[in-house]
Amino acid sequence: MRPSSALVVLLVAVSLEGKVIGVNELRLALMDFVVPEWMIPIFICIAQHESKFNTSFESLDGRKHGIFGIQNRLWCSPPGIGCGITCDSLRNEDLGNDVRCALQVFLETDRFLGQGWKAWDTYKFCHL
Numbered sequence: 001m002r003p004s005s006a007l008v009v010l011l012v013a014v015s016l017e018g019k020v021i022g023v024n025e026l027r028l029a030l031m032d033f034v035v036p037e038w039m040i041p042i043f044i045c046i047a048q049h050e051s052k053f054n055t056s057f058e059s060l061d062g063r064k065h066g067i068f069g070i071q072n073r074l075w076c077s078p079p080g081i082g083c084g085i086t087c088d089s090l091r092n093e094d095l096g097n098d099v100r101c102a103l104q105v106f107l108e109t110d111r112f113l114g115q116g117w118k119a120w121d122t123y124k125f126c127h128l
């Protein structure tokens with residue numbers, strides 16, 4: 001096999017598996033979207049426990065999507081409309097919509113339940 005075809009096979013294998021990113025890449029994405037600094041370590045911890053930093057994560061029951069394990073019931077479609085995006089789009093490698101949606105999940109949950117982190121059951125691993 002020529003080196004270039006080996007590379008193609010590798011790239012296809014990686015894209016089928018979904019991309020696992022590093023903590024620093026996630027931190028940069030959170031900073032890019034102006035997530036308040038105090039939230040950044042908590043979102044990183046949630047991503048670790050929800051998806052193990054796998055950008056194409058989907059839970060076995062199909063309810064949680066993307067690096068932050070955002071729930072389809074309320075937030076991504078089908079059927080959720082909260083973030084106005086599809087669950088598929090939360091599982092691509094573009095982290096921008098994941099970060100934007102995660103912030104919205106936090107803010108709206110905060111408004112309704114008085115504690116935005118309640119949207120993630122994995123928050124219990126992330127009390128600092």
Ligand SMILES: *[C@@H]1O[C@H](CO)[C@@H](O)[C@H](O)[C@H]1NC(C)=O
Binds near residue numbers: 016019054059
């Ligand atoms: C990432 O998540 C997808 C969907 O849940 C899964 O098929 C894939 O194996 C995962 N990748 C890794 C490296 O765990």
